[in-house]
Amino acid sequence: MLIYATRRILWLMPTLLAMALVTFLVMHATPGSPLDPIAEGANPLSPEAQRNLAARYGLDRPLWEQFAIFLKKAAQGDFGTSFVYRSRTVAEIIGEALPVSLLLGAMAMAVAVAGGLALGVVAAVHQNRTWDYVSVSVATAGVAVPNFVLAVFLIVLFSLLVPLFPTGGWDSPRAWVLPTLTLALGPLGIVARFTRAAVLDVIRSDFTLTARAKGLSETPVIFKHVLKNALIPVVTVLGPMFAAIGTGSFFVESIFRVPGLGRFFVLSMTGRDYPMIMAVVLTYGAFLAVMNLMVDLVYGVLDPRIRY
């Protein structure tokens, strides 16, 4: 277990390095540079000014050297200054925006896990009856319908038709409700589908039959015997769930005007904001990798049958 964990943690470094390298190469291999940006409001510059700027930001050096400099500085936590928001460092921007995204993500996660488990158990217990079909439909809709489409429906329903919540913003907890729900529905569907399958599997097993045979009523059977064992496979979907919430946050944040990290996805890429692109991709990549690692370790703890 300890050896496995150490090996996985050591593997994080090469994975992130490879990710940085691929992003760096794609970024530089394509036409268009930060000096002749396609971003709105950019001015065409004279060749001398361009050379000066290139020297100032180190863009005149050979690529491998630029990459080495980036790595050296990134290792010290210095991601440079944003090309677009010139007065602010990338670390500052991320430090401000990431907590907002994390709060939104954590709330969505909580709703998704709680709702998904409930929906999945209800579906399995009432297999092939009305409640099963209702739960499965909700789960499928959550998985299949893109979250920016869900956002539109939720805004129309709960902000325009029945004005319960504001259409956007992040000032009050009331404004948090719709973005959280929108972001949660997809992962909720994933959890519900897996929970249903896992519960169905356990419900048919011998030890459940034994529990029933010794005269336990339905509630303790489900909660004490079935759910406890059904949870194990459900943990494996938490990894993809983090990914769904992470990338989903961009759309949700832009529709609901949430001041999180999501909006920097596209802003940095279309603006050729090299330091920002690297930082955003690596932040998300590192987050996902660490979460996946934790899920795998938790899985090992939960299920004593697993040996590494």
Added chain:
Amino acid sequence: MSLTLASGTESEGATPPSELQQSRGQSPRSRGGSLARDALRRLMRNKLAVAGGFVVIALCLLAIFADALAPYPYTKTNFGRLNEGPSRDYPFGTDQLGRDVLSRIIYGARISMLVGLGAQVVIVLIGVPIGALSGYLGGRTDLALTRIVDVMYAFPRLLFVILVMSMLGAGLANIFIAIGVTGWVGIARQTRAQVLALKEKEFTDAARALGAAGGRVLARHIVPNALSPIVVAVTFGIPEAIFTEAALSFIGVGINPPTPSWGQMVGEGQQYLRSYWHLCVFPSIAIAVTMLSFTFLGDGVRDALDPKLQ
């Protein structure tokens, strides 16, 4: 749609039977044929999947005959009637340039279907050979290829697609490239796993013993038998590609205007949601219905091809 999918499995049966299997009186043709028929029968029993299949067929027809079905050309502007709600002339209303929203949604089906199906061709052409080679050759080739696949898998997928698109620029061809370059990983993994299992089977040994070269064994005996998981991956890949295009166009790095795309319509309409709900709601419904139909159909195809799951 359901028919073409089933014929995809039928090609499993269309593989030339190896001599040995024929002498055993167990020609894959008859076995494969009944397998496909069984799968089709199971698929037709699944009401949700059948309903999804009908919607998918309707969408394909809509895309093909958009010119005849749309009441107006998608670029036709009417500056006398901007941002109008649904009316008799314009059932879904008009947009900020006075264009008919219904016509633009009908033409939008073209982009969605084109991307959904076209991207799968690219993904299969890249993913299946890589996965098959990796699994069949083993050793260093396998190690190198699986490492690449692992790194690609670690990438936040949509983020990478957005990165590639913002670098390549908007446009239909670039969407194919971006989805293809990032999407082959899953199918390569599936194919590799299948090939690993199949290359140990007796019929592979038999083909080799009869003198078939490695490439021939792989292409004619192993890959055709690995088809059903690939078919399932493709059916789920279609809505994923449609979603990706819609998401890209929503942000503005997908399809170039004035060509209408549902994602782009939602993205533009979303800003005026308070005042002109119809701009956003109708294309949203179109996306939701399409995604749901493909998902139901995909679930049905998966269950039909894998009876163990039931």
